[in-house]
Amino acid sequence: MLRDYSTISPSARAxxxxxxxxxxxxxxxxxxxMMRPEPYEPDYDNKDARLWARILHFEARYFSINEMLEDIDAHNILELSSGFxxxxxxxxxxxxxxxxxDTDLPNIIESKKEIIEDLVDDVRKxxxxxxxxxxxxxxHQFSKVVKHFEKGPIAIVNEGLLMYLETKEKEKLCEIIHHILRKRGGYWxxxxxxxxxxxSKTLKRKDALGEFTEAHRIDEKKFDDEQTARYFFDRMGFVIDKVNEIDYKELSAYPYFVENLTPDQVEEFRKIGKIRETWRLKVK
Incomplete structure (x- = not known):
């Protein structure tokens, strides 16, 4: 029987x-x-460079975490707010x-379990x-989840979480993670x-994801700049172990992004500079 995934939020679907x-x-x-019974037909002929910039952004964010995991030989991995x-x-x-x-809020986890069942893949022996x-x-709930792991260090990973949190909430999350890593060892x-x-001229678009971003005031909750971010994590008891430098040219969306850029957009993207980084942190 085909499952109905229509209840998944528009932003998560987008x-x-x-x-x-x-x-x-x-x-x-x-x-x-998620699209069933309608076919999923990606539009590779779309000429909107802003859309391709956004796709490239999310692809880079995903693989940046994978690259950071590769050189620490992690056997216990906890992902926070993983979405789909x-x-x-x-x-x-x-x-x-x-x-x-893999963790998230209960309704997302239940939908995700169903999707994984439909993907029909088995984990290694x-x-x-x-x-x-x-x-x-x-x-308390965080500690209960961590107890599922056997002894040994933990790698805690996340993408698409901190920008939803107010400063006090970020501090609370840092305190929880700091406490766990101090006891168990590992990285965040x-x-x-x-x-x-x-x-506004480069990544923002009037669609479900754009409306979601505005409704949650995500832009307001970002760090002012890199120096502010470094000071925040230093104050919370972390040091930067590594900053990821991903090669965008190796990503699948890159050729479509470059192909559809106008000369004006090239200059606009150059002026903006870096909007995000992936950091591997450890306890001081």
Whole structure:
């Protein structure tokens, strides 16, 4: 029987449908499931460079976390607020001796479990994938989830979380993660080091995702600049272990982005500069 995924929020659907155009593992298959019974037909002929810039942005954000995980040999990975990203499924189908816990709010986790069942893939024999509900600001619930891991260091990862949090909420999350990493060891990899920029001419579009961004005042909750972000995490007891430098030219959306840029847009993007970074943090 075909499942009905129509109840998934418009913003989550819009993000997944964009990711389905890229090489992000399982994004295309999940987008096809979410669109049923209508066909999922990505428009590779779209000439809107702003759309391709946005797609490239999300593709880079996803793979930047993967690159940060590659050189720390993590066996316990906890992903926060993962939405309809399938990194846990991707990694446990190719790696042995990996315990991956994928978390988000309960309604998202339930929908995601159904999608993963429909994707029909098995984890490796000695690996384990769990999908658990988690409010990241609930320290008791957070600790219960962490206890699912065996002894050893933990890699905590997230993309698309910090920009939804007010400063006090960011501080609360930092305190929880700091406490866990101090006890267990490991790293926090966050792709959410966003800087305040005027993106009205480059990335903003009038669609479900744009409306969601405005409704949640995401631009207001970004860090003022890189120096402000560094000071914040230093104050919360973290040091930067590594800053990711991803090669955009290696990403699948890059040729479509470059091909559709106008000369004016080239100058606009150059003026804006870097809008986001991925940092690997550890406790001081």
């Amino acid at each position: 993000l997944l449908l964009m990711k389905g155009i890229t090489d992000i593992p399982y994004a295309r298959e999940a987008a096809e499931l 990203s399938f990194r846990g499924l991707e990694m446990t189908t190719v790696k042995n001796h990996l315990h991956y816990i 000695h690996s384990k994938l769990e999908l658990l509900p988690l409010n990241v600001l609930d320290d 990899i966050t792709a959410d080091i966003y800087f305040k920029k005027d993106l």
